[in-house]
Amino acid sequence: MATETPLDKSEFPASRFETVTRERSLAVPLLLLGGVLVALIARFALATRIETPWIMIDELLYSELAKSFADSGDFVIRDGPRLVNSVGYPALIAPAWLAQSVETSYELARAINVLMMVLAAVPVYLWGRRMMSPAYAALASALVLLMPSLIYTGMLMTENAFFTAFVATSYAMALTLERPTLLRQALVLIGVAVTCLVRVQALVLVPIYAAALALKLILDLRSPGGPKGLRQVVDELRRYLPSAVVLVVVGGGYIAMKLLQGAPLEDVLSGYGGVVKVEYDVSSAIEWTIDHFAELTFSVAVIPVSALIVLLGLGLRGWATGPAERALLAVATSAIVLTVVEVGVFASRFALRVEERNMFSVVPLLFLAFSLWLARGLPRPLVLTAVAALAPAALLLTLPLGRLLNIGVLSDTFGFIPLYRLVLRPDIGVDTVRLLMLGGGIAAALAFALLPRKLARVALPSVVALVLVLASVAVFDSIRDHSRATLALTGAKDPSWIDEEIGSGSQAAFLYGAGVDPFGEAQILWQTEFWNRSVGNVYRLGPPEPAPLSAGVAGLDRATGHIALEPAPSNPIRYVVVPSSAQLGGELLAKTRRLALYRVEQPMRFTTLLEGVYADGWMINDAAFTQYVTSTGRPGRLRVRVSRESWGGPSVPGQVTLRVGSLVSRGGQPAIGNVTSTKRWTVRSRMGRTFLLETPKPPFRLEVHNGSTFSPGDTGSPDTRQLGAQLELELVS
16 A cells, blocks of 8 residues: 655645646647737837937937948947947847838837747747647737736837846746756857847846856756766756856956956946946845835736745755756746846946836736646645735835835836825825825735635636736827927927938038937937938037947137037038027028028138027027127117016016126137127016017127026926026017
8 A cells, every 4th residue: 555645645646746748739839829919010100100219319329320230231229339348239220221211210129129029929939839738828928918017119228138038048047957958058158148249238138148057957866766866866957067167268268368358347238337347235136136026026916926925935844846847937037136236236236227128028927827826726835825826925024115106117117106106196195195005015915825726727817917907008009109209309299300301311410419408409309310310420618418428529710600529520521400499600491499400611610509498498598699680781670588487486576687798709719799789577377478679780699687587396386497488589670
């Protein structure tokens, strides 16, 4: 008579980990294929409704690298340094820029994005089939296709390629941990190399590989029938010697090369080299890492994290598992922990926000663990289930939502976007949102632990899927609206208006920094540069643009308006783009609310220049208008309207002084010499007044001073600028 063992009484019997017999029915694979095709169509339709690149300068950077690679086979931006070593993604989308139209290139690039991201469902399904039936493997793939993160397909970001590359490499790791053949080890190393070409963050795959191997050996030792002695463990480790040799040779070779070059070892990190040069505060790093674990848990509706904890706990307790299950648990646990720690530590020093975009690639591994837990009959041993249900839900208590819910979530933290949208509503505050989040977390924990198995088998995946869908709707709506607002900054009906006017084969220089809002001007510059192939060299009139991009210097003689470009172009510049508040000598070809395109005369010079005024016409305390040249060269009149007509909030009286006189230079700066006209007036909310000022012959200068300002932000407006009055100017004779 066979002796009864504790294993026979368990909720996790060995029979549940026997090799899955491959079913001959093609119904589920065909259904999954149909789902992938539907996802391709739906995701492309959504991607193309995001109207313009808006994560700047990232999207401009990758599009320019792709354009350069398509045109010349090299990675160059504005004839300057590459800035990044991770060129895999620009190379993948480069074929899109073989099209002549920027609009067509943009759509083709996003079609490539969609293909790359949706195809991540394939390795997830193949991985799942090694452990579970087609239906449960398809469930994991379906959840991947519902992830809000797939909305990145509408943006020119490395996430699109990194996601699938990371998942595929993780799958290769799991295959290798099951049976470490030379071919499988080679696939892992190739996968790591390819993923690093997409994003240098993929270097974390090397310690993930090592940690997964160690955890797999621990699970093997705990499993019935696994290795039982040190000798067997050493024999198993020897099988991974080829991987170790390759990693040592590659790492040692790189170190030797950099030492011979006298170059720093962090060169491989490109723009992220600073991450290894700074000191990190341990307590801050721990705090941010916990925040990242909590946000990741929240983004998947808690339940998949609980499922992984149960499976891992059962494996460590010695319940029977198969090699594929142990490999999944080892890779998933190692990848999630090390990726979140990597991202959390980085965020503690550099980002200072939750960087979900750098860690959502581990989510498919959670969905695989969740599907495996369902496929194995929802095992729920009492103590382990209590820990698995309550610990992830308790993590949500640690999230400082008041600090984390801000505009930065739109680009970096999709999981928080639904909460951010709620916080923006006037009738809902952060405290209410926190209660809603905690209530949802507790409900998920209770459902995981207490729902009857028959009901939970359907309800739990349905809840996770519903959360993903609802989050996707909120994320898409927010990003679509933000992209529209970003495109509207240019004030152009056709964003490719410069190409339409002079042709994409011509070259127009862009003069940047003539206004009072460098970041706002930079946004307009980047949008214009993306949509117009004809926009070439950028020259700055003032401080550098807020991005590490190459730009020349436009030296301005403020006494005459003449412009000297450095470095001097090899050929005379024919076309120049400037803010619409300025005028150049030459022919005005086209104009939008924000910019103007000129065919310039040589030597290049301003004929008029407005300073100290935002693009929407508001000034701060001081503004100036210089008229260098007029058609008659005689004295005339200048019509000036000063107002706060568009402001209906609290009235802060502002004493306005207007002075006009001849232009002189004092200490190298423009100033008024002989004053020909002076006006004073007090401006208030909803008020405006027009002044007609006598001017001397050009060059002359108008200076406007406002004695007091106000901020719309004080009344709850998102506009936090200090504003004085709005100016409208017209030379009437």
